[in-house]
Amino acid sequence: MKRSNRLVVLTEYFLENPRKHIQLPYFVELCDTTKSSISEDLDIIHEVFENKGLGYLERTTGAGGGVKYIPTSSAESSKDFISSLQKKLEDPSRILPGGYLYMSDILGDPILVREIGRVFASCFAHLKIDAIVTVATKGIPLAYATASFLNVPVIIARRDPKVTEGSSVSINYVSGSSRKIQTMVLPKRSLPDGANVCIIDDFMKAGGTITGIKSLLEEFSATVQAVGVLAEADDEEDERVLTDYISLLKISPVDIQNHRVSVQPGNYQMES
Amino acid sequence: MKRSNRLVVLTEYFLENPRKHIQLPYFVELCDTTKSSISEDLDIIHEVFENKGLGYLERTTGAGGGVKYIPTSSAESSKDFISSLQKKLEDPSRILPGGYLYMSDILGDPILVREIGRVFASCFAHLKIDAIVTVATKGIPLAYATASFLNVPVIIARRDPKVTEGSSVSINYVSGSSRKIQTMVLPKRSLPDGANVCIIDDFMKAGGTITGIKSLLEEFSATVQAVGVLAEADDEEDERVLTDYISLLKISPVDIQNHRVSVQPGNYQMES
Incomplete structure (x- = not known):
């Protein structure tokens, strides 16, 4: 296979298989070429990914050595993306009765959701994570987007158990916010004992739900x-009730009288 | 930018922006090159995508012409993928009390889910679709995966309305299966009037839920x-109660006495 064709094949492979460790002989066979050619291809891809703020190729040498694509989002592109979300959310036409803010369109856009997942995956790239946990329903797309960059499974806690x-x-x-007693369940076989998890959700008020997930996870x-x-x-x-978390955005209470929404960047910028 | 670098940049762009119409001058500027070089790059990418069964680049000429990546899944790779799912599901350790089949691990795997989305997107590639509709909870990841290849929003119907x-x-x-009366809601502003939609769900018994979504969609x-x-x-x-649909798999009632699960390919193969 020619270099130009190989670069397309390899780029696609890395993007669809993030954080998967691949030994070079696999690519040598896939592209019907030599190890040194593959090695040069990887240099090119690594350079472009780094320049474009898409992450990097992590290479290990020696027996069992190989390459792994670690997706990240550069500080600059994350910041730009978060401020674009901020502007979208500050649109007063989002104000709903009761002072709530309509966000379902943002959570329904697969490209935006994927970009949010990339930012989270980038924040947590250095941690050992075996699974993403979320609670039904609105956190689900964000959990999958994050998981697709970290290449780990998603586990969904629910309000009530399902026979299936x-x-x-x-x-x-x-x-936390309504002071009501709530229930949350997780199927027994969904998570192996002693796993390292990351919790993803769409919105946090006092943090009661996430504290609930944490207690539930203690059982595992x-x-x-x-x-x-x-x-x-x-x-x-x-x-x-929760202090250790990363938020991309911080939403002030809606000013219903003046029909105004105020959204600030979350604590993300400080953490990164 | 050199050809090798351009190929990485363009491949990444197409994969992350399926079905987005891009005029060539955009790429000329992005890659700081000439139109004829970009045109040659597109030929290479198109050829590799076609050979690998990943889809194709659709090019239009004239004023406003440009290029669009249409992701598909080749008949062969779809078939292989579906039979790998079939094997996974036939594992008797999936049998749950009541004769249900545990599937949450499959629906929790972001790589498998993305591949299922690719197969659906490929089936529906020739249709005009403005949005994917699903009902909470288990269909959600499949709906997003499909939507990410069709580049359309996801709209989620629920069992009960949310103030937010x-x-x-x-x-x-x-x-259909339990003969119980159920409720389903869709936020008013979630879907513009007269949209073309595709319904995605994880599992269908008699088809009552999907018929329910269809009735709800008539209101829009x-x-x-x-x-x-x-x-x-x-x-x-x-x-x-529903006859016009595509299924990837067909699951027979679990043989609890012999502890056996039988899974067949769905009607997908016949349709494609």
């Missing part, structure tokens, strides 16, 4: 390595 | 262009 998931573990917890002896939320409420009345 | 989505339209329908004057389900139940007792 077998026996499950459940806990009751107090929701899981270690929560990171928590990422798209938006947190900037609400001084609510005392935060 | 504003006013909504609801219907009651009779579930939407046209249902296609219905895709990952698996359908091969159950002779249940009369199908």
Whole structure:
């Protein structure tokens, strides 16, 4: 195969198989070429990925050595992306009765959702993560987007058990914002014991739901390595029950009288 | 930019922006090169994509002409992929109390889910589709995966309305399998009037839920262009209320006594 064709084949392979360790002989056979040619191809791809802020190829030498694509989002492109989300959310036509903000269109856009996943995956790229956990329903697309860059499975906690998931573990917890007792369940076979997990959700008010997931995960002896939320409420009345998390956006209470929405960047910028 | 670098840049761009119409001057500037060089690059990418069964570049000439990447899955790779799913599902350790089959691990694997989305997107590549509609919860990842290849938004119907989505339209329908009356809601602003939609779900028994979505979509004057389900139940007792759909797999009732699961390819093969 010619270099030009190989570059297309290899670029596609890396993008569809992030964080998968591949030994060079696999590519040598796939492209019907020599190890040194593949090695030069990888240099080119690595350089372009780095320049475009898409991540990098991690190469290891020696027996069992190979290459792995680590997707990241550069600080600059993450910042630009987050401020584009901020502008979208500040549109007053999003204000709903009760002072809520309509966000379903953003969470419904597969390209935006994928980019949010890339930013989270980039934040957590250095951590050992075996699975992404979220709670139904709105966090699901963000959880999958993040998981697709980290190449780990997604596990979904629910409000009530389903017969199609077998026996499950459940806990009751107090929701931070409404102070109501809620239930959350996770199928027993969904998560192996002692896994390292990352929790992803769309929105966090006081943090009661995420604290609930954390308690539930204790039953699986899981270690929560990171928590990422798209938006947190900037609400001084609510005392935060959770402090260790990354948020991309911070939404102030909607000013209903003046029909105004104010959105700030989350704590992400400080962390990165 | 050198050809080798350009090929990496362009391949990445197409994969992340399927079905987006791009005029060549955009690439000329992005890669700081000439139109004829870009044109040659596109020929190379098109050839590799076609050979690898990944789809093709659709080029239009004249004023406003340009290029668009249409992702598809070749008949051969779709068939291989579906039979690998079939084998996974036939594992008797998936049998749950009540004769249900545990599938959450498959639906939780972002790489498998993305591949399922590619197969659906390929089936529906020739249709005009403005949005993917699914019902919470298990169809959500498949809906996003399909949407990410068709580059259209995802709209999620729910069992009960949420304050964070504003006013909504609801219907009651009779579930095909349990003959119970169920409710389904869709936020009013989620779907513009008269849209062309594709319904995606994980599992279909008699088809009551999908018929429910269809009735709900009538309230939005939407046209249902296609219905895709990952698996359908091969159950002779249940009369199908829906006949026009594509299924990738067909699952026979679990043989609990002999602890056996039998899974067949769905009607997909016949349709394609």
